[in-house]
Amino acid sequence: MKIESLVKYCTELTPAENQVALYILQHKEAVQHYTIQQLAVETFVSKSVIHRFCKKINFDGFNELKIQLAKEVSIEKKSEEKIDVNFPFSPSDSQRVIAQKLLWLYEETILDTHNFIRLDELRKVVSILHQAKIIDVYTHAHNINIAENFQDKMLSIGRTVNCEDSFYNQRCRAIASDQNHVAIILSYSGQATFIPQITKALYKNEITTILIGRAGNHAQLDYIKYRLYISDKENLRKRISQFSSHIAMQYILDLIFSCIFKIDYEKNLEFIQKGIEIVDDRVIENEK
Numbered sequence: 001m002k003i004e005s006l007v008k009y010c011t012e013l014t015p016a017e018n019q020v021a022l023y024i025l026q027h028k029e030a031v032q033h034y035t036i037q038q039l040a041v042e043t044f045v046s047k048s049v050i051h052r053f054c055k056k057i058n059f060d061g062f063n064e065l066k067i068q069l070a071k072e073v074s075i076e077k078k079s080e081e082k083i084d085v086n087f088p089f090s091p092s093d094s095q096r097v098i099a100q101k102l103l104w105l106y107e108e109t110i111l112d113t114h115n116f117i118r119l120d121e122l123r124k125v126v127s128i129l130h131q132a133k134i135i136d137v138y139t140h141a142h143n144i145n146i147a148e149n150f151q152d153k154m155l156s157i158g159r160t161v162n163c164e165d166s167f168y169n170q171r172c173r174a175i176a177s178d179q180n181h182v183a184i185i186l187s188y189s190g191q192a193t194f195i196p197q198i199t200k201a202l203y204k205n206e207i208t209t210i211l212i213g214r215a216g217n218h219a220q221l222d223y224i225k226y227r228l229y230i231s232d233k234e235n236l237r238k239r240i241s242q243f244s245s246h247i248a249m250q251y252i253l254d255l256i257f258s259c260i261f262k263i264d265y266e267k268n269l270e271f272i273q274k275g276i277e278i279v280d281d282r283v284i285e286n287e288k
Contacts, residue, residue, distance in 0.1 A: 105243055154257060
């Protein structure tokens with residue numbers, strides 16, 4: 001996760017630590033060459049304040065923070081053009097330009113989402129889903145296709161995933177869930193109106209619930225146990241389409257599927273091969 005995001009979503013910073021954060025973000029290139037004493041002088045704080053700031057945003061110390069700064073500065077210099085994920089192309093752009101800009105948008109979205117991944121949280125989620133007998137996906141209408149894509153991949157290795165396409169059916173499934181079920185909620189904002197009733201029903205039935213949504217999404221804190229965050233650059237209303245959030249959701253679900261697949265790699269390959277012989281009746285000539 002980028003330093004800017006770590007600062008943005010850290011709710012424990014003191015005014016002095018916020019002062020350090022602001023200075024670092026405004027002087028990235030310079031700070032990567034500072035000693036801790038130099039930074040203390042420039043920000044009018046003590047070295048202990050800087051140490052505490054580094055700890056709060058998950059760095060062991062100032063040197064580790066400087067290494068991350070250097071990486072971010074290098075990446076920013078290599079970036080040919082900043083893409084507005086909400087309006088990635090303009091009316092004057094040619095089809096060639098639009099194709100290139102969407103490529104950049106995809107790359108930036110996946111990289112940004114990748115930087116939000118907390119490996120310890122991902123390991124727990126994958127372990128829970130691997131052990132689950134039934135996985136239920138709850139989501140809003142425009143994410144149903146992403147959920148169904150995940151369902152199809154999981155079905156190919158013999159795993160049961162449900163993704164109801166109506167709120168009524170989703171509520172009924174939540175109410176009927178038992179300890180064989182694990183729930184995934186797909187919601188970029190975390191503010192969708194279907195979420196409160198679903199999460200409360202799942203919590204009442206003691207169902208482990210996982211939310212996949214944008215960073216900083218703290219919806220239903222009392223009812224949702226695990227969270228996997230995606231890129232947070234998309235505006236909820238001012239946008240052409242959900243380009244970024246859809247790509248990010250797809251990336252995370254593909255990542256989850258891949259990690260589950262890897263646990264029983266040979267067994268899953270064998271299952272897929274057996275399934276192809278039954279469900280795929282195409283005659284394909286010259287297949288290698």
